Amino acid sequence: xxxxxxxxxxxxxxxxxxxxxxxxxxxxxxxxxxxxxxxxxxxxxxxxxxxxxxxxxxxxxxxx
Numbered sequence: 326x327x328x329x330x331x332x333x334x335x336x337x338x339x340x341x342x343x344x345x346x347x348x349x350x351x352x353x354x355x356x357x358x359x360x361x362x363x364x365x366x367x368x369x370x371x372x373x374x375x376x377x378x379x380x381x382x383x384x385x386x387x388x389x
Contacts, residue, residue: 337384
């Protein structure tokens with residue numbers, strides 16, 4: 326069985342969140358590795374986060 330690594334290879338930049346922190350700050354509504362579509366809970370802004378698999382870090386929130 327082959328497991329694909331869909332990391333973009335970019336290093337995490339700017340603000341970063343662990344899985345637990347991201348779940349507290351965002352509602353996850355879509356997934357297409359290495360990106361997730363989210364709604365920021367503090368203000369309802371929809372956007373995207375990028376993530377790395379190991380370690381699992383979410384970063385680079387971009388409003389859409």
